[in-house]
Amino acid sequence: MLSTAPAFTPVHSLKRGQCGVVEDIAGSSEFICRMSSLGIAPGCMLECLEPGSPCCLAVGDSRIVLRGEQASAVRVSLLS
Secondary structure: OOOOOOOOEEHHHOOOOOEEEEEEEOOOHHHHHHHHHOOOOOOOEEEEEEOOOOEEEEEOOEEEEEOHHHHHHEEEEEOO
């Protein structure tokens, strides 16, 4: 029997106003540490302010812009 893991959404695919909880960050330990220093870490909530690549995210009281590979590496579970 196959198990189905939940599908996480890369932040560049979010629509304006969509919110999600960070589930996974792919990349080197340096990249993951950099994202964490910006407030993007597993378990944090973020909102998409400007979709696409680059995308603008609200993380707490901060506004963060991620481009291309960065935005693809951060995956969230959507909040309804």
